[in-house]
Each structure stands twice: as structure tokens, then as C-alpha cells.
Amino acid sequence: MEEVVLICNSDKRYIEACIEDCNNNNGEIVINAKKADRFVFYCDLGMTLEMHKKIMVIMKSERYDIRWLSDEAWDKYAKGCKTPPKRHLKV
DSSP states (O other), X not given: OEEEEEEOOOOHHHHHHHHHIIIIIHOEEEOOSSOOSEEEEEOXXXXXXXXXXXXXXXXXXXXXXXXXXXXXXXXXXXXXXXSOOOOOOOO
8 A cells, every 4th residue: 555645635534535546546545744656646625735835845855646536425514514515526
């Protein structure tokens, strides 16, 4: 299993959905460290300025993925939100 650093919007439920996606759908372990096999950016809720800055720093020397939750995982996340969030789609 690869160890990944998760980078995403700070909504607690969204972070949990992203961790679940890493673990169950991608066979990865999310760690809280600077050195990992790769960085994983989840962009369903958009890319924050901090996320953009981070990707600009690591893109030259680190492995990274830009991802979105599966439709099923997104629906599960959105169903539990008081106000349905707007999803940023892949371009």
C-alpha cells in the first residue's frame, strides 16, 4: 500500500470521504507527514489558494494526483450535507 498525503478542502465530512476513497478505492494509506509516496489533491469542492500554492511547490519534485470522488462517494457525502454543495467537475 502506498502512503499518501491528502490535500483537500477543510470540510470535515469531505476529508472523511476522501480518506475513505484513498483507503477503499485506491488501496492507499493516508498519513500526516511531509514525505510520502505521493500527494493526493481532491478537487470536488474546488482548489483553494493554499492547494494551488502547494501543488506549484511539489510538482517539480514530488509525485502527485489530482482527483475527484466517484459519483457514488460524492452522492454519499452530499446527502449528509445540510445544504447540497456545488461540485467542481473535471475539466
